[in-house]
Amino acid sequence: MKRSKEEQKKATIRKLTEVARVHFSAHGYAEASTEEMVQEAGLTRGALYHHFGNKEGLFHAVLAMVQAEIAQQVESEAAQSEDLWEQLVLGCRAFVSAAVESPNRRILLIDGPSVLGWESWRQMDQEHSMRLLHEQLLLIDEQGGLKPVSIPALTHLLSGAMNEAALWIAQMPDQQHALIEATASLRLMLDGFKAQ
Amino acid sequence: MKRSKEEQKKATIRKLTEVARVHFSAHGYAEASTEEMVQEAGLTRGALYHHFGNKEGLFHAVLAMVQAEIAQQVESEAAQSEDLWEQLVLGCRAFVSAAVESPNRRILLIDGPSVLGWESWRQMDQEHSMRLLHEQLLLIDEQGGLKPVSIPALTHLLSGAMNEAALWIAQMPDQQHALIEATASLRLMLDGFKAQ
DNA sequence: TCACATACATACAGTTTGTATGTTAAATTG
């Protein structure tokens, strides 16, 4: 049984990120021990530092995975409608739903900005979910669907609102109901920007 | 020169929190060394652990100070108007302005949730700025000023939007202009909830 | 096939947090 080096590498990276995702989301970045993670992955810390440089590098890779997953869910959910505005609402709800999930929440919303710094975190977001939000708002604006407003400012406000919504929902006893309430509020919020 | 123990205690706590606030906001929680902080305060780590229990306890005290300061600024700014709705807008702008400031931003918005956990952080917020926001929304609602909406959900959405706005503004080249744009967007956002 | 690169493992050093113990001065009490 001899795997090529490339296969080996891919497998190691995947195993480590998967294990790390669990530890980071369960215990938080600071409390997640590199030693415990590599042991659970059947490796040593040598492998971690070889592939990711340091602990932060591993976290970065995990966050990238989370971001990509969520963005994909948002995109496919938004594609359910033909109407630009309805796409926006569907995408927003999909984002909140995905961000609430425990394998994502802490990594994406709590530790992400703290570990990588807000600017790095934001840049990653720009390449995933936030990009979708921004592009959608631009599309709507092009068709005159928005009141005159700074699109970047609006994008950030909405993004922040949704992030907080996810964290709020996560700790509510009835999450399903909380999601409905948050979505309703979000819809009204969006209405404020709609050109009549 | 003999100070009473109570005076000594107060002075030590104040000195430590002040130094810690600088270190936490400049380097972040994880990179702020307890040894460096107590040295700069002219003490040893014994004093820190005596008064605050651990590093997290010190951070908690610093964050409480930051929260209290900001809440006071929000409250006094909102008091400039008689109109409930205008008070809300003024308070929101004051909050963003205060949260942008570098002695506050990282501690309040980046490291706070990560270090204390979102629920503890949120609970502290509930006792300060967020309480003001929530009460103001309730007041407006009592007078029929709001569309039918879940006030808690709305409170969180707005709070999240403002937090993100502060982080966005902070890294813009022209912060003054960014604050104006964010405030304008926020006003539209609030308009979405206004009963006509 | 032979030199090299890659994917790790191992060993070690440096830092940092937290705790346990000691010390001094103020406060309390008999």
Add this chain to the structure above:
DNA sequence: CAATTTAACATACAAACTGTATGTATGTGA
């Protein structure tokens, strides 16, 4: 007012953790 206690620290130490330097084995290209 003397004796005792207690609070505010300082000091010393243990444990954990990250990062780095080095070693090794295996695959790969010339």
